[in-house]
Amino acid sequence: MSDELVVVTVTYSPGTHLDRFLATLSHATERPVTVVMADNGSTDGAPEAAVQQHPNVQLLRTGANLGYGGAVNRAVEHYLHDPSYSGDAEFFVVANPDVQWGPNSIDELLEAAARWPRAGSLGPLIRDPDGSVYPSARHQPSLVRGGMHAVVGPFWKSNPWTAAYRQERLEPSERPVGWLSGSCLLLRRSAFDGVNGFDERYFMYMEDVDLGDRLHQAGWLNVYVPSAEVLHDKGHSTGRDPARNLAAHHVSTYTFLADRHPRWWQAPLRWSIRSALAVRARLVVGNSRRTLAKGRG
Incomplete structure (x- = not known):
């Protein structure tokens, strides 16, 4: 068995971000790497160009825009579950194509995984x-910490609930956390397969929160590894249609919270959550559209 490492990225017309992703990847690990691009319908030619320029890059067309989690699941199923795959199947990496890799960032995550044998996911700074x-x-x-973050966060940036939820006032240290950003993760295959991968109901947003929670419920840890660093130009995905993305975020948030309060007697709570999120969505989406209109004017 080789020490080949699979890096899965989801592409949707990634443009020049993909070039930087692939160019910096060679600095992230000493292992041989195979990059699997799960493409959700790119029209800019960037994935096809990457295949031509990089012999270690493979293109998997998902056939539709499946969202982030769905595309990752297809790549794992197609490549890592293939009987012909002979690489090191214990770990694989999932990352957005607008990530730029810091020196030894993946190797730092792998070294941390050895220190944390119950880590199902590990994420960099x-x-x-x-x-x-x-x-x-x-x-x-x-409900309290997340709810107050959602309600007052857009208007009171320094509120204590947001600071506690985001752990903003903690110095970076290697430690277990509730969840890690899905923009860059090292995942343990046995843990990922054990919880059936990403929940594909989440088209956009919250799929990483949900994965972190389900890993925790299954007895795994989500470990933050700040000795590994990457840069993420998250404006690549959110900048195309911020109002639409904000609306999608609220839909995903309701799905997540409703799942955690599923009993019949919790129906009033679910109704309250849905109503509060609907009001918040109208406010933030409206504000986003007004800001965008002013910028164009």
């Missing part, structure tokens, strides 16, 4: 393009 640290390691969104 993620920097925004301006160099600031993105709060990618968070608590699970409880």
